[in-house]
Amino acid sequence: MSLNLQTHTEHFTNPLYLDSGRILEPYDITYETYGELNEDKSNVVVICHALTGSHHCAGTYEDENKAGWWDGLIGPAKAIDTDKFFVICTNVLGSCFGSTGPMSNRHPYHEEYRYKFPVVTIKDMVKAQRILFDRLDIHRVHAIVGGSMGGMQALQFAVHYPNFSNKIISMAATHATQPWAIAFNKVAQEAILKDPDFKQGYYDADIIKEQGLSGMAVGRMAGHISFLSHESMNRKFGREYKRDDGLYELFGKFQVESYLEYNGYNFTKWFDPLTYLYITKAINIFDISRGFDSLQEAMKKVQSELHLISFRNDLLFRNFEMKEIHNVLDSIGNKNHTYVDIDSDYGHDAFLVELDKFEDYVKDILNG
Amino acid sequence: MSLNLQTHTEHFTNPLYLDSGRILEPYDITYETYGELNEDKSNVVVICHALTGSHHCAGTYEDENKAGWWDGLIGPAKAIDTDKFFVICTNVLGSCFGSTGPMSNRHPYHEEYRYKFPVVTIKDMVKAQRILFDRLDIHRVHAIVGGSMGGMQALQFAVHYPNFSNKIISMAATHATQPWAIAFNKVAQEAILKDPDFKQGYYDADIIKEQGLSGMAVGRMAGHISFLSHESMNRKFGREYKRDDGLYELFGKFQVESYLEYNGYNFTKWFDPLTYLYITKAINIFDISRGFDSLQEAMKKVQSELHLISFRNDLLFRNFEMKEIHNVLDSIGNKNHTYVDIDSDYGHDAFLVELDKFEDYVKDILNG
Numbered sequence: 001m002s003l004n005l006q007t008h009t010e011h012f013t014n015p016l017y018l019d020s021g022r023i024l025e026p027y028d029i030t031y032e033t034y035g036e037l038n039e040d041k042s043n044v045v046v047i048c049h050a051l052t053g054s055h056h057c058a059g060t061y062e063d064e065n066k067a068g069w070w071d072g073l074i075g076p077a078k079a080i081d082t083d084k085f086f087v088i089c090t091n092v093l094g095s096c097f098g099s100t101g102p103m104s105n106r107h108p109y110h111e112e113y114r115y116k117f118p119v120v121t122i123k124d125m126v127k128a129q130r131i132l133f134d135r136l137d138i139h140r141v142h143a144i145v146g147g148s149m150g151g152m153q154a155l156q157f158a159v160h161y162p163n164f165s166n167k168i169i170s171m172a173a174t175h176a177t178q179p180w181a182i183a184f185n186k187v188a189q190e191a192i193l194k195d196p197d198f199k200q201g202y203y204d205a206d207i208i209k210e211q212g213l214s215g216m217a218v219g220r221m222a223g224h225i226s227f228l229s230h231e232s233m234n235r236k237f238g239r240e241y242k243r244d245d246g247l248y249e250l251f252g253k254f255q256v257e258s259y260l261e262y263n264g265y266n267f268t269k270w271f272d273p274l275t276y277l278y279i280t281k282a283i284n285i286f287d288i289s290r291g292f293d294s295l296q297e298a299m300k301k302v303q304s305e306l307h308l309i310s311f312r313n314d315l316l317f318r319n320f321e322m323k324e325i326h327n328v329l330d331s332i333g334n335k336n337h338t339y340v341d342i343d344s345d346y347g348h349d350a351f352l353v354e355l356d357k358f359e360d361y362v363k364d365i366l367n368g
Numbered sequence: 369m370s371l372n373l374q375t376h377t378e379h380f381t382n383p384l385y386l387d388s389g390r391i392l393e394p395y396d397i398t399y400e401t402y403g404e405l406n407e408d409k410s411n412v413v414v415i416c417h418a419l420t421g422s423h424h425c426a427g428t429y430e431d432e433n434k435a436g437w438w439d440g441l442i443g444p445a446k447a448i449d450t451d452k453f454f455v456i457c458t459n460v461l462g463s464c465f466g467s468t469g470p471m472s473n474r475h476p477y478h479e480e481y482r483y484k485f486p487v488v489t490i491k492d493m494v495k496a497q498r499i500l501f502d503r504l505d506i507h508r509v510h511a512i513v514g515g516s517m518g519g520m521q522a523l524q525f526a527v528h529y530p531n532f533s534n535k536i537i538s539m540a541a542t543h544a545t546q547p548w549a550i551a552f553n554k555v556a557q558e559a560i561l562k563d564p565d566f567k568q569g570y571y572d573a574d575i576i577k578e579q580g581l582s583g584m585a586v587g588r589m590a591g592h593i594s595f596l597s598h599e600s601m602n603r604k605f606g607r608e609y610k611r612d613d614g615l616y617e618l619f620g621k622f623q624v625e626s627y628l629e630y631n632g633y634n635f636t637k638w639f640d641p642l643t644y645l646y647i648t649k650a651i652n653i654f655d656i657s658r659g660f661d662s663l664q665e666a667m668k669k670v671q672s673e674l675h676l677i678s679f680r681n682d683l684l685f686r687n688f689e690m691k692e693i694h695n696v697l698d699s700i701g702n703k704n705h706t707y708v709d710i711d712s713d714y715g716h717d718a719f720l721v722e723l724d725k726f727e728d729y730v731k732d733i734l735n736g
Contacts, residue, residue, distance in 0.1 A: 020616035119616040179601035179624035180593070186625045187555070187590045190632070194582040196564055214562040218583075222555045222590050225548070230686055233547035239655065247653055248388035248487040250645065254652065256547035257554045264558070277618065284622065285615055287607065315683075318598055 001076050001083045005059040007032045009098050010135055016093075016128060022118040026107055029132045030098025031055050031090040034074060035082035037138075044138055045080055045366065046129070046165070047089040048146030048153035051279050052271055054097040057089045058082070072355045079359035080366065085142065090132060092125040092153070094279055096272035099128075103205065103272050114201040114274060122149070122286045126156040130164065143167040143366055144304075147351035148317070149279070152286050155325070159288055162303035167365055171309035171358070172351040174321035175295055176287035181316050184226040185280035188219025192273045201274055212268020216276060221264040229313045229347030288325075295328050302329070306337040307365050309351075309358060316348040369444050369451045373427040375400045377466050378503055384461075384496060390486035394475055397500045398466025399423050399458040402442060403450035405506075412506055413448055413734065414497070414533070415457040416514030416521035419647050420639055422465035425457045426450070440723045447727035448734065453510065458500060460493040460521070462647055464640035467496075471573065471640050482569040482642060490517070490654045494524040498532065511535040511734055512672075515719035516685070517647070520654050523693070527656055530671035535733055539677035539726070540719040542689035543663055544655035549684050552594040553648035556587025560641045569642055580636020584644060589632040597681045597715030656693075663696050670697070674705040675733050677719075677726055684716040 008031055015025040032055040037044065047057050047070065058074035060067045074080040074087055091099040094117070102117035133139070144165045146154040151173025158168045174181075192198055195215025197207055207213070228236075237256040245252030253261075292298040306329070310322035319341050326339035342357050344350040350357065376399055383393040400423040405412065415425050415438065426442035428435045442448040442455055459467040462485070470485035501507070512533045514522040519541025526536045542549075560566055563583025565575055575581070596604075605624040613620035621629075660666040674697070678690035687709045694707035710725050712718040718725065 022616075115618065119618055121616075176607060178598065179605040179607070179622065180596075180598045182607075182622050183589075183593045183596075183601065183624050183628060186628050187586060187593070190582075190589060190629070191559060191586045194586060195562075214558075215586075218555060218559045218562060218586065221551070221558060222593075225551045225555070225590075228548075228551075230546065230548045230683075233551065237547040239544060239547070239550075248390075248489075250483065250487055250649055254547065254550050256550050260551055260554050261558070281618055315598075 003034050003059045003075055003082055004036060005032065005034055007055070010132055012131065012135075016124070016131070018118055018124050019121040020119050024093075024100065024118060027093065027100035027128070028098065028104070029090055029093070029100075029128055031088055031132060032057065034058050034087040035085055037086040041138055042142060043085050044141040045085040045087045046141050046144040046157075047074065047080070047087060048144065048150035049089060049092065050146075050148035050150050051283065052267070053150070054095065055089045055091040056097070058087070069352065073359055073362065079355075079363040080145065081363075085366070088133075090129050092279070093128040094120040094125065094275065094282060096275040101272070102274040102278050117274070117278060119281055119285075120278065121282055122152045122156050123160060125282070126153050126160065129153075130161060139164075141165045143169065145169040145362065146173075147171040148173060148348065149283055152283070152288075155288050158302045158304050158306050159298050160301070162301050165304045167305045167307065169307045169309065169362060169365060170322075172311055172314055172317055172348055174286075174317040175325050176289065177284050178318070178321065181226070182284045184222055184316070185284055187222040188216070189277055189280060191215040191219035191222075192276060198273060203273065208272060209269065212265060213273050214265075214268070216268045216271070216273045217264035219276070220267040221260040224260055224263055226316045227347055227349045229315055229345055231313060231345035232347050232349070235345075295324070296332055299325065299328050299334065300332055302334065302337075304336075305365075306334075308337065308339040309361070310339075310341045311344045311346070311348070311350040311354075312341055313345045314348045314350065371402050371427045371443055371450055372404060373400065373402055375423070378500055380499065380503075384492070384499070386486055386492050387489040388487050392461075392468065392486060395461065395468035395496070396466065396472070397458055397461070397468075397496055399456055399500060400425065402426050402455040403453055405454040409506055410510060411453050412509040413453040413455045414509050414512040414525075415442065415448070415455060416512065416518035417457060417460065418514075418516035418518050419651065420635070421518070422463065423457045423459040424465070426455070437720065441727055441730065447723075447731040448513065449731075453734070456501075458497050460517075460647070461496040462488040462493065462643065462650060464643040469640070470642040470646050485642070485646060487649055487653075488646065489650055490520045490524050491528060493650070494521050494528065497521075498529060507532075509533045511537065513537040513730065514541075515539040516541060516716065517651055520651070520656075523656050526670045526672050526674050527666050528669070530669050533672045535673045535675065537675045537677065537730060537733060538690075540679055540682055540685055540716055542654075542685040543693050544657065545652050546686070546689065549594070550652045552590055552684070553652055555590040556584070557645055557648060559583040559587035559590075560644060566641060571641065576640060577637065580633060581641050582633075582636070584636045584639070584641045585632035587644070588635040589628040592628055592631055594684045595715055595717045597683055597713055599681060599713035600715050600717070603713075663692070664700055667693065667696050667702065668700055670702065670705075672704075673733075674702075676705065676707040677729070678707075678709045679712045679714070679716070679718040679722075680709055681713045682716045682718065
């Protein structure tokens with residue numbers, strides 16, 4: 001069967017009450033669906049995206065070459081089988097791919113929010129998705145799957161909407177963002193803020209399309225380090241030197257330097273810098289225990305079947321951070337969860353690139 | 369006894385032939401000594417400094433509060449006992465604390481070198497030290513000790529001046545800089561280069577003293593991540609939030625963010641950005657095997673007693689990089705070396721902060 005890719009945007013006029021106490025209204029949520037909703041609406045699988053991801057997680061748009069960010073995992077006859085499941089992925093609140101974010105129009109002022117945009121949390125992102133699903137008349141889903149910030153959303157669904165999903169898979173995430181990850185985000189935030197073209201958030205939107213902000217490129221380079229590992233870098237780049245560059249030229253480049261440059265500068269052309277500030281803020285302040293006395297108390301809320309996946313060499317969100325959730329679930333007698341630590345040396349990126357290491361596992365969970 | 373701290377600068381008019389094929393002339397080397405040279409000149413211990421270090425490794429200048437960077441290790445009755453040893457530490461060639469570097473005067477043009485400064489290597493730095501010691505009529509030393517880039521220099525002494533030192537201690541270094549470390553340096557280099565105040569190397573020297581370059585601050589923040597570890601950050605900062613900052617304020621700060629800001633911006637006031645480019649370049653291209661067919665062939669040159677120290681949780685130069693040197697020495701039947709991996713969770717910084725974990729070991733080596 002075909003993927004049946006559809007992209008939609010829903011507009012909401014009711015106020016969205018945020019964790020911060022602030023209100024967002026009106027707001028839009030853009031989302032993408034694949035496959036077909038069955039009659040009793042029992043085949044919905046929700047996909048949650050990461051920091052710079054979007055609702056476009058599978059298939060390829062007509063005018064583009066690049067497939068969605070989890071295309072290897074989602075599609076007809078793939079692990080998340082769109083012949084069987086109706087897959088929905090929303091662009092998170094605060095992002096820049098259609099859902100309301102800092103560069104959206106601030107009603108009724110006919111100007112962008114920019115710094116006037118409220119800080120949103122992972123919980124807010126999940127709440128907005130829940131409201132979207134209500135609008136779509138979907139009140140319970142088969143599964144929720146996400147990695148990295150998507151894995152945080154999956155955990156947030158588990159704790160705050162315990163009756164919403166049968167199964168939840170959270171991978172390459174954490175129960176609370178630790179200082180190592182916050183530090184990497186800090187480098188990126190500071191690089192953006194100090195870029196003179198950023199102009200305290202009042203940058204010219206055209207500059208993004210044309211050349212991007214070099215500050216964000218620098219920040220993204222730091223981000224890429226955190227997504228990789230010593231082993232993956234050694235294998236991928238080693239000490240290979242760029243052809244034609246002299247070793248003793250100050251600006252001669254190792255392959256790893258070219259990789260970071262390419263990815264850093266390319267990124268600035270398709271991602272919005274204010275959005276980067278807001279989404280990294282949401283990641284930094286993520287703590288699934290907030291509002292509870294402890295992680296134990298938070299985990300007592302979980303009713304869904306919860307599957308935790310970490311990657312051994314993930315240096316951004318360490319495997320022991322995921323394992324701690326597992327330990328806590330064990331300690332409160334939760335019999336309805338699993339934890340696997342996948343042997344990978346790809347670092348954090350493993351959840352995007354080493355699909356063969358976990359696709360069967362995901363498939364079994366969804367079909368089991 | 370007193371530390372007997374003395375600071376000197378020697379001027380050299382003979383050309384220095386560099387690895388790159390270029391020539392540096394004239395040049396200065398600034399160095400510091402502690403203790404007293406004994407009659408037969410058999411008590412010299414050479415200390416080699418790291419990226420942003422200097423010749424000032426022990427004692428406190430009259431007008432300052434901060435002691436030298438290895439003050440805990442070097443001094444009367446300390447592990448490197450200045451009552452017994454005559455300790456010399458030189459500011460490396462290419463640095464900015466007195467030895468000739470990119471902001472030195474380019475003879476005879478009465479202008480700074482800036483980008484006209486040649487790329488120097490770790491081998492060049494060591495060669496310049498060797499020439500200084502000749503000038504001081506010191507032709508053989510008791511020991512050479514260094515960590516990080518200082519450990520690279522120590523290795524370079526071992527391979528290229530096999531008869532110069534009885535004992536050599538190299539810690540927290542590598543045999544060849546791996547892409548993970550190069551990547552961190554890349555972030556810093558790029559942040560400096562893209563800072564509009566950097567002006568392609570023609571920045572106003574006064575700006576450094578007054579406010580520093582924010583680009584270098586950002587780059588240094590990335591550097592600080594690489595010096596720490598998940599564990600040391602967790603212990604030091606956890607998820608502590610700065611007092612008075614609101615969690616939902618976009619610019620509210622975690623303690624780890626304040627730490628990076630403070631250290632990043634403070635750094636820009638005392639370190640020169642062009643020097644940062646040149647020294648990180650020297651680190652990036654460091655490969656002790658260069659000019660040899662293999663690491664084995666390089667290590668066959670070693671005659672000194674060679675002691676290798678790694679730190680278990682060093683994420684900049686991984687312990688297995690040091691262990692590889694040990695394995696290679698074993699494989700060629702070298703009986704005159706030791707290797708210890710020190711249990712520490714301080715990351716790379718351990719060689720500067722966890723002195724109690726290795727000071728006795730260093731002391732025993734020097735006295736044994």
